[in-house]
Amino acid sequence: MMKISTTLLSRAAALSLNRSTKLSSYFPNHHIHNQHLLPNNLVGPISCFWAHHSTTSANADGNLDKSPLPANLRQELMPRHVAIIMDGNGRWAAKRGHGPEVGHDAGVIAFIEVMGLCARWGIPVATFFVFSSENWRRTKAEVDFIMWRFQKMLEDELQNFIRQGIRIFTIGDTSLLPISLQEVLEHTKEATKHNTKTQVIFAVSYSGKNDIVQACQTFSKKVRNGVMEPNEVTENVIEKELETKVTSIPSPDLLIRTSGELRISNFLLWQLAYSEFYFCQTFWPDFGESQFIEALQCFQKRGRRFGKRI
């Protein structure tokens, strides 16, 4: 762990100091927006961080105002709940001849940016598939790195979450996470519980099937204790017992999956019954504002029938 953190610290130092075009070749596809506000030679993830903060304004209580939507998006057609499978970190890094840790590091930058966009554009709920129950099968080194990097992101970004009015929730079996990460997650949830602009749900160690099973176990106990009959377990009752009960909008309107994989991978199975799927070839570290706008534009063009016609 010390070795990983030393390596990354040295990389982060190199990134922050290196403002030449060499950095742009390290992140060639990372889209930088609002560049006119920045020094011309500043590129890469650090500039993206500054871009995000310099284009927003704080009001009297320190919460960021909602920015107007890009011109080609209509407010009344914006999804109320966006779910995102952040796929492709490993392949993004492999393409550049690096290990998966570099990809996850770059993926966190995109993660922070997209969370910020959801808050700026007033999307009420956003769920991110941070770590699936199947991801535990990856190598210990990679899993340890992901846990460490996620914890670091939470610690570094807490004040930004508060400023942006983001309230954090988690779904999934967090008891399997390292104790320090569990504590940081609890602290983050507690510190952001009064925020009301956007609800961001981290799906960590999450499985859509296990979500349904845990609801079933709850009903089974109630049936055993005589509190309810089996036939009282209806679809509405099940939905209210799933882990997404933390939010009032449990079903995503839009699911985005990056990196070209065309599957759901055991994410929010019940909740995605009528969601629109958007699959793009972009790897997650390259997913930025323009890609998000494209996904939202595509969503806004779709005709949703909710089963009235198959």
Added chain:
Amino acid sequence: MSALQIDISWSFSLEVTAIQAYRTMDNKQNRNSITSNLGHIARRCLFGILSMGPIPDHIAFIMDGNRRYSKKYNMDEGAGHKSGFIALTTMLRYCYELEVKYITVYAFSIDNFKRRPEEVNFLMELMREKIEGLIEEDSIINQYGVRVHFAGDLKLLDESVRLAAEKAMAASACNSKAVLSICIAYTSTNEIMNAVQQSCEENWDELRILDSCGAAYGLTDYSGNGDTKDRKSIVVTDIEKHMYMKVAPNPDIVVRTSGENRMSNFLLWQSAYSILYSPSVLWPEIGLRHLVWAVLNFQRNEFFVQKKKKQH
């Protein structure tokens, strides 16, 4: 519309009618014709090449686009659904020739009962007629040894349709080469709800039996093990064994035509890891090339999955 536009749309309609007629003849009467035999031989060669790689065990189809097809070719709405049925029998034939063992089709969703009553009645009548046709001796079911299974809340169907479905299941029960699951009066959330209810009931019954044997008072449990600390709690397999779709493994590919990219409450549990394929073609226009493309994508994906497994 100008005279020219009317002529073009009329000739399209004629062309479409000709294609449908060919598919119907190919399916029924014209099996021994030269063109049909040549087509069959060419397909067998193509499938022979495809079979050098892994073939999916289970393909599921969401047959979307019948109504848009009928509007596109200025046909009656009912004609669109009938064309859809012809496309279905063609695709089934291709899949069985390719030796895909399990096929599932989304024929009628519980949500579809919200459509106009005339359309619902028409669809019920069409389904009854086609289900009865499955039992005929020269049907595709008997030709390929397919067992038919109807998945869904069959109590919601008209009695005539439900009886036809039960008759078809009984008549094909001895077939064992392949399984065709027809999802009718089905939604995945309804299926899961039904499985959860049955799991809770079964769990409750098991514990009542344990209690009646004295297991609740620290005596031996039903199996005589003596360990009563862990009361049996429901797991994934308990729910899966009560699903309507327990007769088939999880689909490898879910195909939805007409370019729509959503599941519409179809096989949500079972398609957790399935490849989703959404060609823009309308269902009645689906053809061999779409099946080949879906299988090639599956084979490419399987190659990467096996590669990843070897690395770990």
